[in-house]
Amino acid sequence: MATKNYVAELNEYAQRNRLKLKYEYLGSDGPDHNKVFSQKAIIDGKDYPKGVGKTKKDAKVKAAENALRCLLDGKCQDLTENAAEASTSAETDINFICWLNEYGQRNRLTIKPMETTRPGPNNAIPWCSFMVGEKEYPAVSGKTAREAKEEAAKLVYDIINGNKTTDEDAKDKNVGNGQNEMPTVSRFTSEFEPLEHLGKGAFGSVYKVKDKQLKIEYAVKIGCYKEKSLREVRTLSDLFHRNIVRYYTFWMQDTGYDESCGPTTKFLYIQMELCAKNTLRDWIDEKNKESVQNLKRREESLRIAQEIVCGVEYIHSRNHIHRDLKPANIMFGVEGEVKIGDFGLVTSDDDDEERTVCKGTPSYMAPEQRKYDRKVDMFALGLIFFELLWKLSTGSERAKIWPDVRRQRFPEEFSVTFTKEKQIINSLLSEKPEDRPDASAVKAELEEWTQIFNSHKASHQENQTV
Numbered sequence: 001m002a003t004k005n006y007v008a009e010l011n012e013y014a015q016r017n018r019l020k021l022k023y024e025y026l027g028s029d030g031p032d033h034n035k036v037f038s039q040k041a042i043i044d045g046k047d048y049p050k051g052v053g054k055t056k057k058d059a060k061v062k063a064a065e066n067a068l069r070c071l072l073d074g075k076c077q078d079l080t081e082n083a084a085e086a087s088t089s090a091e092t093d094i095n096f097i098c099w100l101n102e103y104g105q106r107n108r109l110t111i112k113p114m115e116t117t118r119p120g121p122n123n124a125i126p127w128c129s130f131m132v133g134e135k136e137y138p139a140v141s142g143k144t145a146r147e148a149k150e151e152a153a154k155l156v157y158d159i160i161n162g163n164k165t166t167d168e169d170a171k172d173k174n175v176g177n178g179q180n181e182m183p184t185v186s187r188f189t190s191e192f193e194p195l196e197h198l199g200k201g202a203f204g205s206v207y208k209v210k211d212k213q214l215k216i217e218y219a220v221k222i223g224c225y226k227e228k229s230l231r232e233v234r235t236l237s238d239l240f241h242r243n244i245v246r247y248y249t250f251w252m253q254d255t256g257y258d259e260s261c262g263p264t265t266k267f268l269y270i271q272m273e274l275c276a277k278n279t280l281r282d283w284i285d286e287k288n289k290e291s292v293q294n295l296k297r298r299e300e301s302l303r304i305a306q307e308i309v310c311g312v313e314y315i316h317s318r319n320h321i322h323r324d325l326k327p328a329n330i331m332f333g334v335e336g337e338v339k340i341g342d343f344g345l346v347t348s349d350d351d352d353e354e355r356t357v358c359k360g361t362p363s364y365m366a367p368e369q370r371k372y373d374r375k376v377d378m379f380a381l382g383l384i385f386f387e388l389l390w391k392l393s394t395g396s397e398r399a400k401i402w403p404d405v406r407r408q409r410f411p412e413e414f415s416v417t418f419t420k421e422k423q424i425i426n427s428l429l430s431e432k433p434e435d436r437p438d439a440s441a442v443k444a445e446l447e448e449w450t451q452i453f454n455s456h457k458a459s460h461q462e463n464q465t466v
């Protein structure tokens, strides 16, 4: 039986009446073999009753149908009443996680589950707590991660609806495993052997560690938890690319490691891929110590620039802006491949409020940084590419040349030696962001130029050996 195309019908309705229509995915529920998905239509900022279905598509069709019923038949009341009835008649049927997500949407609060494990007598026990906006609710454990999450959401539901007070639940709870007191063992020291302090940034410290069971080395970044520090975690968990530092997991703890935060603050631990100790900053500094500009540096610079641009192209394709690209934030993996790191200033491409705030490292910052978009990363890329190629022997030489380069004025010898590279860098440093090429265009240009450069080099070497 053909189902009516409610999605198309609602689209037409919105277009005819000049209404802004979007759908919001509300999550899934149920065991893997019997999952249901929820979506809702939002028209001109107003939420319509959610649609539930066996697939995301079914849920969308149902959401469109519900919205049309509200708009055309005035049956919105019935739908909401039915939903309310269903939820009061069988509280056990409430999907507390969905409820909490909806609560967050209604009240414009971010809902973040914080899943972790704590060591138990025999094995690790899953725990979960929810951050609702700025407020953290107590953690709850369960037999499985899913159960811990559901119980944690239920606890938030009970507290918000006055069924339980925050006081009586102020202590983290164990569910389903019969333990009421858990020893506070640091997950960091119980799971990892700290090997080396790698460095300290604005957020906190980074340690080289070894997973005690897997015998694999990782980097763990530890800092004081702030709403903003989750930005880095959120972004990293959305990115999976050869040229971006790989993220594994994060957790919160009451205790730090060689660190201190405010008395009430928690610590955030981010487990990442371990990169080489030397950053691109060190690579450039080493090259600058060599006596002459050489062909090898140019060749390697082209490879590195290409890999950075690949990473940036991917970051932009996921609608993020890095905003703090600089050699110190670019690392190398085990095969020498480029790894872009430090996403502490990352922002979303459509977060206007966030993007109007002035952020970044001053000497790599684009002129229009007050109202900017992803092209700020392209400006920084232009400066990095210049620095990769051009030997700046001393700090004073750098201080003299840098402001000129930022204004597209290059040393004469640079323009003569690196004609093609200069053309690319020049476009990246355009004052107007709209004049700067995007990452895909630069990637294509660099690929083409590298091929020409390598074939010139090969024929040059052949002539020399004849």
Ligand SMILES: Nc1ncnc2c1ncn2[C@@H]1O[C@H](COP(=O)(O)OP(=O)(O)OP(=O)(O)O)[C@@H](O)[C@H]1O
Pocket: 198, 199, 200, 201, 202, 203, 204, 205, 206, 219, 221, 245, 272, 273, 274, 275, 276, 277, 279, 328, 329, 331, 341, 342, 344
């Ligand atoms: N995944 C990693 N592998 C190896 N070293 C790392 C890793 N992540 C960070 N580091 C090193 O740890 C140090 C601190 O890094 P972090 O990203 O916290 O700060 P930063 O980039 O130095 O400063 P800021 O965050 O203030 O810009 C740096 O020296 C960096 O090279």
